[in-house]
Amino acid sequence: MTVDSVIERDCVIAGGGPAGMVLGYLLARRGLRVTVLEKHGDFLRDFRGDTVHPSTVTLLGELGLRHKFLELPLTRLSTLDAVVDGQRLTIVDFGTLPLPDNFLVLAPQWDFLNFLARETAAFPTFELRLRTEATHLIIDGGQVRGVRARTSDGGLEIRAPLTVAADGRSSDLRAAAGLAPDNFGVPIDVLWFNLPKPPDPPPPTLGYISAQGLVLTINRGDRYQSGMAIRKGGFDGLRAGGIDALQAKIASAAPFLRPVVGTLTDWDQVKLLSVQINRLRRWYRPGFIAIGDAAHAMSPMFGVGVNFAVQDAVALANAIAEDLAMGKAPTEKLAAVQRRREMPVKIVQQVQRNGHRVLLRATSGNRIAPRWFVMFLRAASPLLRPVTARFVGIGIRPEHVRSGST
Numbered sequence: 117m118t119v120d121s122v123i124e125r126d127c128v129i130a131g132g133g134p135a136g137m138v139l140g141y142l143l144a145r146r147g148l149r150v151t152v153l154e155k156h157g158d159f160l161r162d163f164r165g166d167t168v169h170p171s172t173v174t175l176l177g178e179l180g181l182r183h184k185f186l187e188l189p190l191t192r193l194s195t196l197d198a199v200v201d202g203q204r205l206t207i208v209d210f211g212t213l214p215l216p217d218n219f220l221v222l223a224p225q226w227d228f229l230n231f232l233a234r235e236t237a238a239f240p241t242f243e244l245r246l247r248t249e250a251t252h253l254i255i256d257g258g259q260v261r262g263v264r265a266r267t268s269d270g271g272l273e274i275r276a277p278l279t280v281a282a283d284g285r286s287s288d289l290r291a292a293a294g295l296a297p298d299n300f301g302v303p304i305d306v307l308w309f310n311l312p313k314p315p316d317p318p319p320p321t322l323g324y325i326s327a328q329g330l331v332l333t334i335n336r337g338d339r340y341q342s343g344m345a346i347r348k349g350g351f352d353g354l355r356a357g358g359i360d361a362l363q364a365k366i367a368s369a370a371p372f373l374r375p376v377v378g379t380l381t382d383w384d385q386v387k388l389l390s391v392q393i394n395r396l397r398r399w400y401r402p403g404f405i406a407i408g409d410a411a412h413a414m415s416p417m418f419g420v421g422v423n424f425a426v427q428d429a430v431a432l433a434n435a436i437a438e439d440l441a442m443g444k445a446p447t448e449k450l451a452a453v454q455r456r457r458e459m460p461v462k463i464v465q466q467v468q469r470n471g472h473r474v475l476l477r478a479t480s481g482n483r484i485a486p487r488w489f490v491m492f493l494r495a496a497s498p499l500l501r502p503v504t505a506r507f508v509g510i511g512i513r514p515e516h517v518r519s520g521s522t
């Protein structure tokens with residue numbers, strides 16, 4: 117690829133997802149010259165992580181964006197309910213968290229990203245380049261010095277003391293940096309599809325779990341963004357059985373959806389999410405760091421992916437902004453970001469892996485749990501709810517925007 121133009125920035129970020137856009141915002145508000153490259157022409161992709169947890173709402177508050185963000189058309193949830201073997205359980209009660217961020221927000225990811233893009237556009241040193249795909253790292257003497265990118269106008273070279281791979285779980289840049297993730301076996305995949313709400317829908321419910329399977333029902337106004345867990349690699353077999361078999365499987369796991377499953381008439385309406393849990397052993401090298409899914413793909417369990425991506429961005433901005441202002445990106449600072457973020461990632465990934473094993477039992481026709489255990493959970497859930505709210509909603513070692521970055 118020929119290079120048609122070269123630009124110099126303080127930081128170049130590949131990927132305009134939650135990690136890249138939040139980092140771009142944080143650095144640009146410090147007056148740093150930052151470019152985010154996004155290979156797509158917009159943010160409009162369905163079936164992405166749409167949960168904005170209380171910790172992220174708090175961060176938006178620290179940035180003075182909370183009020184505007186909450187004015188978007190979004191859904192606030194104060195509890196997460198699941199129906200386990202026919203018994204409704206409130207498994208998380210965000211209402212037990214400190215005010216004012218004692219709720220979870222469901223916001224289509226493109227709304228969140230468009231919001232960040234609008235807010236970031238106010239900073240003259242920020243640049244978002246859509247339809248621009250980072251293709252190569254510029255490496256000189258072992259040091260990453262920027263990226264080459266493909267645009268509709270030809271090749272572009274962006275040179276910067278720090279290059280950030282925020283290009284998601286199939287990150288090409290981390291591979292170009294010679295970093296490969298350790299993959300942890302995941303026994304499930306998830307099918308995503310939209311279903312209209314039936315007449316007289318039940319109260320908002322995250323999922324229905326029983327011997328017949330697991331069906332997720334994420335509230336989206338007059339429809340559900342629905343998911344169904346299947347055994348890993350089982351999609352082709354399911355597909356061979358025809359769409360009727362899928363309809364029947366959904367209806368048997370969540371009987372209230374029986375009147376609407378017929379709206380699924382074609383496999384084009386169904387998207388397979390190959391669930392992955394992985395983590396880079398080393399997130400950085402001189403002049404380069406991977407964050408968000410590029411550093412650690414999370415399972416959709418607990419919907420934490422967006423929030424971990426945002427927390428990584430805050431940790432990185434806190435650690436590096438002052439150095440970038442002096443044209444440096446010390447490797448020890450990048451190492452410190454990995455050290456700081458790795459522990460929360462490891463713990464949640466381990467909990468997700470354990471959770472998958474339970475879900476696999478649900479999808480393979482075994483009884484998920486003895487009835488007495490479900491009854492016990494029901495009785496104990498008032499005591500557990502504050503703990504689960506803290507674990508899911510705030511997480512371990514939550515990040516805060518450093519006052520220096522305001």
Ligand SMILES: Cc1cc2nc3c(=O)[nH]c(=O)nc-3n(C[C@H](O)[C@H](O)[C@H](O)COP(=O)(O)OP(=O)(O)OC[C@H]3O[C@@H](n4cnc5c(N)ncnc54)[C@H](O)[C@@H]3O)c2cc1C
Pocket residue numbers: 130131132133134135136153154155156163164165166167248249250251282283284285287288289308389407408409410414416418419420421422423425
């Ligand atoms: C189907 C599905 C459901 C999910 N459900 C949830 C959920 O409910 N809650 C939750 O919190 N998380 C969920 N997740 C996970 C969540 O979406 C991710 O964890 C989160 O988006 C990660 O953010 P990120 O910025 O690291 O990466 P991404 O959101 O993947 O963003 C990466 C961006 O980089 C761009 N890109 C890629 N390569 C290049 C390149 N070479 N050059 C330029 N741009 C590039 C991509 O187009 C993309 O916009 C889900 C994921 C999927 C796939």
